[in-house]
Amino acid sequence: MPAQPKLPEVNEFVLATVKKILPFGAVCSLEEYGNAEAFAHISEVSSGWVRNIREHLKDGQKVVAKVVFVDAGKHQIDLSFKRISESERKRKLELVQSEKRGMKLLERAGIRMGKSLPQSLTEVGNALALEFGSLYDAFEAIAGGIESKTKLSKQWLAALKSVAEQEIKVKKIIQSENFNPIIF
Numbered sequence: 001m002p003a004q005p006k007l008p009e010v011n012e013f014v015l016a017t018v019k020k021i022l023p024f025g026a027v028c029s030l031e032e033y034g035n036a037e038a039f040a041h042i043s044e045v046s047s048g049w050v051r052n053i054r055e056h057l058k059d060g061q062k063v064v065a066k067v068v069f070v071d072a073g074k075h076q077i078d079l080s081f082k083r084i085s086e087s088e089r090k091r092k093l094e095l096v097q098s099e100k101r102g103m104k105l106l107e108r109a110g111i112r113m114g115k116s117l118p119q120s121l122t123e124v125g126n127a128l129a130l131e132f133g134s135l136y137d138a139f140e141a142i143a144g145g146i147e148s149k150t151k152l153s154k155q156w157l158a159a160l161k162s163v164a165e166q167e168i169k170v171k172k173i174i175q176s177e178n179f180n181p182i183i184f
Helices: 086-113 117-132 135-143 154-167
Strands: 013-022 025-030 036-041 062-071 076-080 173-175 181-183
Touching: 013 036, 013 086, 036 062, 062 086, 086 117, 086 135, 086 154, 117 135, 117 154, 135 154
Parallel strands: 036 076
Antiparallel strands: 013 025, 013 062, 025 036, 062 076, 173 181
């Protein structure tokens, strides 16, 4: 029997792609979970009354949603688009963007090592993401001079450091006289 794919947790924010719009809701796919199917009932699309769901959603649209119900046995995931604030939506989109950027940076470091992205992930990427929370956070730390506790070869360390220093601008915080930090 094949292993069950990982499912999102209730109250988790996910990036959903609208696959099919029905009169009573929308079927979406969740890229972060192996394109698992999820459903958003029409009552969860908008806080106002929805006369025509197509006025709110389009086929292929990417939308940040909140997971409101998960039944692992039935492989059922229910979503809400209305139970998410604008700040939560922005935070999720920023997280998705930083994950993409981290993958791109790892890919560049892998090219320097003569490795494919899957090889790079296996050799160093997964361990760095586990240590720092995300790949992008790992590159920011490396660019800022923080040493990784993960055992890396000198070649990998040089490749990662080179890419991090070229691509990431380190934020410097200077304490001013009136104690308001200045970030640039």
